[in-house]
Amino acid sequence: xxxxxxxxxxxxxxxxxxxxxxxxxxxxxxxxxxxxxxxxxxxxxxxxxxxxxxxxxxxxxxxxxxxxxxxxxxxxxxxxxxxxxxxxxxxxxxxxxxxxxxxxxxxxxxxxxxxxxxxxxxxxxxxxxxxxxxxxxxxxxxxxxxxxxxxxxxxxxxxxxxxxxxxxxxxxxxxxxxxxxxxxxxxxxxxxxxxxxxxxxxxxxxxxxxxxxxxxxxxxxxxxxxxxxxxxxxxxxxxxxxxxxxxxxxxxxxxxxxxxxxxxxxxxxxxxxxxxxxxxxxxxxxxxxxxxxxxxxxxxxxxxxxxxxxxxxxxxxxxxxxxxxxxxxxxxxxxxxxxxxxxxxxxxxxxxxxxxxxxxxxxxxxxxxxxxxxxxxxxxxxxxxxxxxxxxxxxxxxxxxxxxxxxxxxxxxxxxxxxxxxxxxxxxxxxxxxxxxxxxxxxxxxxxxxxxxxxx
Amino acid sequence: xxxxxxxxxxxxxxxxxxxxxxxxxxxxxxxxxxxxxxxxxxxxxxxx
Numbered sequence: 444x445x446x447x448x449x450x451x452x453x454x455x456x457x458x459x460x461x462x463x464x465x466x467x468x469x470x471x472x473x474x475x476x477x478x479x480x481x482x483x484x485x486x487x488x489x490x491x492x493x494x495x496x497x498x499x500x501x502x503x504x505x506x507x508x509x510x511x512x513x514x515x516x517x518x519x520x521x522x523x524x525x526x527x528x529x530x531x532x533x534x535x536x537x538x539x540x541x542x543x544x545x546x547x548x549x550x551x552x553x554x555x556x557x558x559x560x561x562x563x564x565x566x567x568x569x570x571x572x573x574x575x576x577x578x579x580x581x582x583x584x585x586x587x588x589x590x591x592x593x594x595x596x597x598x599x600x601x602x603x604x605x606x607x608x609x610x611x612x613x614x615x616x617x618x619x620x621x622x623x624x625x626x627x628x629x630x631x632x633x634x635x636x637x638x639x640x641x642x643x644x645x646x647x648x649x650x651x652x653x654x655x656x657x658x659x660x661x662x663x664x665x666x667x668x669x670x671x672x673x674x675x676x677x678x679x680x681x682x683x684x685x686x687x688x689x690x691x692x693x694x695x696x697x698x699x700x701x702x703x704x705x706x707x708x709x710x711x712x713x714x715x716x717x718x719x720x721x722x723x724x725x726x727x728x729x730x731x732x733x734x735x736x737x738x739x740x741x742x743x744x745x746x747x748x749x750x751x752x753x754x755x756x757x758x759x760x761x762x763x764x765x766x767x768x769x770x771x772x773x774x775x776x777x778x779x780x781x782x783x784x785x786x787x788x789x790x791x792x793x794x795x796x797x798x799x800x801x802x803x804x805x806x807x808x809x810x811x812x813x814x815x816x817x818x819x820x821x822x823x824x825x826x827x828x829x830x831x832x833x834x835x836x837x838x839x840x841x842x843x844x845x846x847x848x849x850x851x852x853x854x855x856x857x858x859x860x861x862x863x864x865x866x867x868x869x870x871x872x873x874x875x876x877x878x879x880x881x882x883x884x885x886x887x888x889x890x891x892x893x894x895x896x897x898x899x
Numbered sequence: 900x901x902x903x904x905x906x907x908x909x910x911x912x913x914x915x916x917x918x919x920x921x922x923x924x925x926x927x928x929x930x931x932x933x934x935x936x937x938x939x940x941x942x943x944x945x946x947x
Contacts, residue, residue: 456903462911471902499900511903519912520905526912543925594922594943630924776939779908783940784918788911793925855911890939898906 445522446852447476450892451758457891459852460527462788463520464779466895470500474508479522483509527789527855528843539796539838540590544581545811547802548573548611549602553638554678557669558705558739560732564602566815571803572607577824578614581801584824586625598632600800600811605639615651632656634701636670637682645689653697657686660702661714661728668707669739687722695724699773702728706738709745712752716759719770727773730882732812732864746878750885757889761896775890791858795821795837799828809837812863837862840872847875856887909942920944 444459454472456465467475470490477486487505494500515521550571552564585595597618599611611633618629630653635644637657648655659682660666667677690698700723704711711728718726730749733740741749756772763769792798795809802814805824813819822829840862842854859865860883864876922943 460911462908464906464908466904466906468902504900507900508902511901515903515905519910523912527915540921542921592921594924596924773939778939778941779906781942782909783923783942784909784914784944785911786914786919786921787923787940787942797921798925894906898904 444525444850444852445475445479447472448888450754450888451761451896453892453895455888455892455895456521457852458521458523459855460523460525461520462779462782462855463515463523464891464895465515465521466898470494470497470505471508471511474505475512475521478512527785537838539834540592541585541588541797541799542592542594543596543598543793543798544585545598545600545798545800546573546578546581546604546614547601547800547811547814548578548599548604548607550803551606552601552603552636553606553672554603554636555671555673556636557671558703558731558733558737560812561602561814566802568815573610573801573803575610575613577801577803577805578610579617580805581824582614582618582621584827586621586627588827589627593626594628594630596630596632596798598634600634603636603638604633605635605644608639608644612647615647619651630654634658636678637685638672638678640682640685640689645692648689649693655689655693655698656701656727657682657689657698658702659683659686659700659718659723660704661708661711662717665708665714666702669705683721690723699725699727702726703731704728704749705731706741706745709741709748710752711749712756712759715756715772719763719768724770725773726770730878732867734867741878746881749882753882753885753889757893761893764897774886775893777887777890777894779891779894785855788855788858789841789843791841792861794862795833795840809833810863812861813866816866836872845873845875851880853880853884853887857883918944 446457448455454467454469456467456475473490474486487502490500490505512521550565550568555563589595604611615631622629631651632654633648633652634656660670663679666679670678672678700718702714704714708714715726715728730741731739757775760769760772760775798810800808800811800814801824807821807823807828808814809819809821819833821833828834842848842859845859848854848859860875860879862872864879865874866872868874868876923940
């Protein structure tokens with residue numbers, strides 16, 4: 444299966460099964476697009492007529508093009524056959540060592556963000572803070588179930604994890620005290636709304652956190668419209684100076700500004716560029732996750748705007764990089780040579796198998812988006828994963844298990860997409876979330892176009 | 900005349916043989932937390 448698209452003046456062909464990327468001229472683009480549904484004679488006749496005004500499009504040139512296409516086919520880089528189905532369905536037998544936990548340090552928050560997927564941090568349940576005992580046991584659980592995995596990821600999340608900063612510090616201290624003896628390397632990430640960042644948090648983050656994720660929605664008027672304190676004040680003026688201080692103290696490394704865009708700002712590129720202009724170069728913006736009837740949700744009209752915006756953003760990124768003031772946009776990061784192998788491409792994010800969310804009470808869920816969905820509670824950090832049916836459900840969930848993904852060129856880039864989004868949209872984790880698919884495909888097209896442009 | 904430029908990419912088919920070590924980061928541990936995609940992960944296996 445190939446995917447052909449034109450973007451920013453480039454003609455790009457993606458070969459799904461091999462992961463190959465080809466940048467082609469218009470003649471080759473047409474030929475490849477027609478190749479599997481027309482004979483060579485039909486294609487040649489079409490090209491000779493369409494490009495009759497171009498002297499170097501001759502019958503001999505087209506024969507040479509066909510040879511090039513056949514050579515790429517023979518080398519497995521074009522029209523390659525998808526042989527991965529068997530690997531995908533072998534998954535019930537594979538090991539799934541646990542290698543990452545999302546610790547819900549707090550089921551409470553000091554902001555009241557309108558669109559919070561976690562119902563303002565409480566996940567539709569009781570307020571709670573994780574105790575140090577639960578946190579330490581979570582670390583033990585991770586080590587005990589990680590097999591030979593050396594790199595283990597722990598994310599401090601919530602609600603707002605800095606509401607339990609003492610526990611966060613205690614968990615890290617504990618993990619560090621035992622990592623060598625177990626031959627493990629912990630990588631900590633702190634996600635925070637920034638309200639409680641101070642010098643101590645900054646020092647701690649720089650010492651211990653591989654990554655910090657800083658919640659900022661872009662322009663002040665956009666951010667403050669939805670990210671308010673309990674007394675109804677916007678939070679932008681409080682957090683931006685703190686974020687600047689933290690990022691500077693980290694020498695601009697190991698962080699992302701993480702924004703959410705909603706129906707209020709489908710023109711989200713303005714918010715990305717606002718953050719770049721504030722001096723933040725590592726940026727991420729995500730569409731809001733909410734119920735379909737939520738006023739913050741993106742409408743079909745918004746989605747059209749958002750798709751155009753992704754293209755605008757990609758072009759601006761290329762331009763700014765040339766001018767020496769480039770920035771990173773998380774969804775456009777793609778390593779064409781050093782990216783994930785086919786196993787990871789099929790396996791996906793690891794939720795419910797290699798990655799779990801842990802509530803303040805030590806319960807295990809497939810990921811933070813499932814916390815509060817009682818039917819997806821998988822066990823706890825003392826007894827481990829007891830709901831083997833759910834474990835198997837997630838093990839088997841990947842792009843090849845989803846009927847709607849069968850003919851999709853993007854499936855080895857998205858691995859079938861977010862299981863939580865699929866569940867909320869369709870009632871099953873093997874369903875799809877169509878809006879997510881539309882945006883994902885546009886993002887990948889843009890990300891690859893940037894690589895093609897930079898490869899020139 | 901060369902009309903097709905093929906970029907250097909990881910050969911997914913070859914990675915059937917030498918892949919699957921499992922050391923790569925789980926996607927949501929980075930920034931996304933919602934719309935994850937494995938495409939922007941890096942391979943951790945330096946011996947591949």
